[in-house]
Amino acid sequence: MKYISTRNNKKAIDFESVSLKGLANDGGLYLPKDWSIENFKFSKKEIDFQNIAYYVIKNFVGDILSKADLKEIIRKSYYNFSSKKVTPLKKLEENHWLLELYHGPTLAFKDIALQLLGNLFNFFLEKNSNQINIIGATSGDTGSAALEAVKNNKNINIFILHPLNRVSDFQRRQMTTVKSSNVFNIGLEGTFDDCQYIVKKLFNDKDTKEKKFASINSINWTRIMAQITYYVYAVKQLSLFENKKISFSVPTGNFGDAYAGYLAKSKLNTSIEKIIVATNENDILDRFFKSGKYYKEHVKSTNSPSMDIQVASNFERLLYDILNEDSDKVLEIMTNFELNNKLFIKKGAYKKILENFKSFSIDQTRTLEVIRDVYKKYNIILDPHTAVGYAASLDYLEYNNDHTVVSLATAHPAKFSRAVSQAIGKNPLLPSKYKNIFELEERYEVLENNYKLVKDFIIKNTLS
């Protein structure tokens, strides 16, 4: 399979380059050139996570990996999850399920894609005896999941920028207590959008062209691809015993996860009714889905910090699709957006959006209420991000009570104990692996929100 950039679809490259590079030189994002997906049917026995992951992913890697290599990479990526099912479904009500995505090593759904990406990096770097430098921005969970996936790898140095004092203590410690000489943590005096802006700029900087930078943010296509799996897996399991319209509620920040759900629906022929986009008070996407107008405002700190994002990178991928794959148009619109911080789409394209998505914005008070209610009703502790998605599910079901909704549980509550204890008056239990995390020594660099300072620090420490 060949890949193109959303800002120039004339030039095509292969999966290996897409996975190692992340962002295209023209500033666009990579997408498959065409969507030739093989039809697949599973018997009841064949419905397991690894099997479905193989059938989804093989469409996108083409013949770069042999069947045996791809199967082994998938096996290695998911064998250490604390649930044998990798992403188990839990029934709350006849028409409401929880899809638990936090059973990976760092307790958030980011592990599902990053474990795979880490193993793909290993495979490609070994094969070509190559080295890379990973540069990533995190709103909290991507950082630790990426570090976990590549720590101690001698072919990789990894630099993670997090917004200083805007991630939870537990999240920061998950990153800064990783003891490995290939790991560089940067606490940036700014917001997640500032971190993301610097990372994108580094990729397009002439001075870093020779540096072999790779991206682990969801601008990297491989992450989106890996996340399609659990949508297909959940639908296959649910359709074994019911025939209702299934929608997914997705707590959304950078729009990677919700976009993967959209691909499962629109390109992999999975019978999904709607992708419900659930945002916190940073509601740029909710406003867009309600009006067709996308415009940037100031980012606000909330109790679901992994979604404190204004500019949702993967939005550009959706734009490319609904503008009928016209990359000249995307280039024009995005260039304009970078200047004016707003973009509007036309009626026809907006209609397509409404066919696929529904959106809700949930405020912080409601988030805490939901954590309290769900604990009382089911004795289940939701993390605040999951609670945002759960609240959106309730709002959706109010008008669609003959549908089934799956709420994505994107993180373990222990990652956000402050919000949880505010809601239910006690802390969630720490998984045993993290029992002593508050005693370990931390290592990180605090840097001003200044492009040149960050660039100099990174260049000084890169593998060449």
Ligand SMILES: *Cc1c(COP(=O)(O)O)cnc(C)c1O
């Ligand atoms: C990253 C993250 C999200 C948002 O996912 P996107 O793909 O960026 O939209 C939601 N919840 C948690 C816990 C996260 O870590």
